[in-house]
Amino acid sequence: MVGLEKYHGTKSRHTCPSCNSKNDFTRFIGDDGSYIADAVGICNRASKCGYSYTAKQFFADNPERKIGLTFGKSKRKAKSKGISNYALTNTNASQPPEAGKGFDYIAPEHLKTTFGSYENNSFVLFLLNLFPDSTEEIQSVLKMYLVGTYSDYQGCYTCFPSLDRLHRVCRAKLIRFNAKTGKRLKGKYDVSSLVRKLKLKEDFNYKQVFFGEHLLTRFPDKPIAVVEAEKTAIIASLCMPQFVWLGSNSKQWLKVERLERLGKRQVILFPDADGFEQWQAVATDANRQGLTVRVSTLIETLATDEQKKEGYDIADYLIEQARVARVQPVLQPIVEPVVARIESTIIDYSNPCTLSQERVDALCNRF
Ligand SMILES: [Zn+2]
Numbered sequence: 170m171v172g173l174e175k176y177h178g179t180k181s182r183h184t185c186p187s188c189n190s191k192n193d194f195t196r197f198i199g200d201d202g203s204y205i206a207d208a209v210g211i212c213n214r215a216s217k218c219g220y221s222y223t224a225k226q227f228f229a230d231n232p233e234r235k236i237g238l239t240f241g242k243s244k245r246k247a248k249s250k251g252i253s254n255y256a257l258t259n260t261n262a263s264q265p266p267e268a269g270k271g272f273d274y275i276a277p278e279h280l281k282t283t284f285g286s287y288e289n290n291s292f293v294l295f296l297l298n299l300f301p302d303s304t305e306e307i308q309s310v311l312k313m314y315l316v317g318t319y320s321d322y323q324g325c326y327t328c329f330p331s332l333d334r335l336h337r338v339c340r341a342k343l344i345r346f347n348a349k350t351g352k353r354l355k356g357k358y359d360v361s362s363l364v365r366k367l368k369l370k371e372d373f374n375y376k377q378v379f380f381g382e383h384l385l386t387r388f389p390d391k392p393i394a395v396v397e398a399e400k401t402a403i404i405a406s407l408c409m410p411q412f413v414w415l416g417s418n419s420k421q422w423l424k425v426e427r428l429e430r431l432g433k434r435q436v437i438l439f440p441d442a443d444g445f446e447q448w449q450a451v452a453t454d455a456n457r458q459g460l461t462v463r464v465s466t467l468i469e470t471l472a473t474d475e476q477k478k479e480g481y482d483i484a485d486y487l488i489e490q491a492r493v494a495r496v497q498p499v500l501q502p503i504v505e506p507v508v509a510r511i512e513s514t515i516i517d518y519s520n521p522c523t524l525s526q527e528r529v530d531a532l533c534n535r536f
Pocket residue numbers: 185186187188189190193212213214218219220
């Protein structure tokens with residue numbers, strides 16, 4: 170039965186992967202009595218560190234490892250330690266079709282080849298131009314998300330890798346941008362992937378994770394904000410570092426079972442103007458299942474009809490604000506009023522749902 174390791178002396182308490190405190194980390198043990206994975210466990214320094222990566226979350230991230238495992242309820246233990254119950258019931262029902270096949274990962278050395286040549290990277294040039302006094306913040310955010318550069322005869326791409334919580338590289342999207350506008354180019358060869366460019370594997374089995382998911386364990390106390398595009402996550406992270414910003418890759422990708430992987434944390438969705446209804450329906454459903462998911466109406470309220478058609482998003486809004494506030498230091502004047510405004514637009518789903526059940530079902534059936 171999967172559960173937390175029982176206490177049998179300091180040997181059974183390990184070094185926390187987040188705060189590095191010795192003998193303070195309780196690890197999860199699998200059916201066969203061996204540890205599940207290095208980072209899977211709970212830090213005992215609940216208020217000072219708060220690191221928690223449960224077996225349930227790990228198996229949701231790694232469905233191929235779930236086969237043959239049974240989860241126990243261990244209610245007494247969960248209650249006495251203030252840990253939420255991690256029992257899983259319908260393991261078979263929640264297994265995606267790719268389970269058991271094993272996922273492919275991009276070797277770290279391939280990703281490392283993209284770290285550099287930022288002077289040719291249109292997205293980075295755009296950011297430096299937009300926030301000329303915030304070079305350090307830009308560098309630190311790029312480093313945090315491991316953003317890189319890839320160049321070949323087809324052009325120079327910005328590389329956005331998605332890593333899981335164990336820091337394995339699940340995918341690396343390549344996108345070309347216009348350095349002046351910061352908009353993505355829309356030609357046939359303007360979007361690609363490292364797997365394709367490096368011809369890593371024909372039938373690469375991608376593990377589906379959020380862009381930025383590897384940051385969840387690093388910032389266990391920050392609320393989570395979800396946007397659609399990687400570019401948006403980066404820009405929002407620069408302007409509002411009080412959230413962990415995740416990218417969903419596409420509108421349709423965001424589903425309740427993927428939000429479930431984020432655990433009981435506070436989640437705020439910032440849909441693009443053309444995705445408000447879809448994400449609102451996902452949030453309604455998520456809250457019905459006990460998650461805390463709220464939606465910001467900022468873009469829905471602000472965008473004109475034309476902007477809505479073009480998929481105006483929070484990055485566009487922040488870029489506009491940055492251009493308006495060309496005062497030194499650039500990031501400072503944006504942050505407070507914008508955050509106040511954004512906070513006022515978040516719908517609290519603990520209030521009764523305003524959408525009818527029919528409407529929600531209709532929206533849900535679309536994908
Ligand atoms: Zn810790």
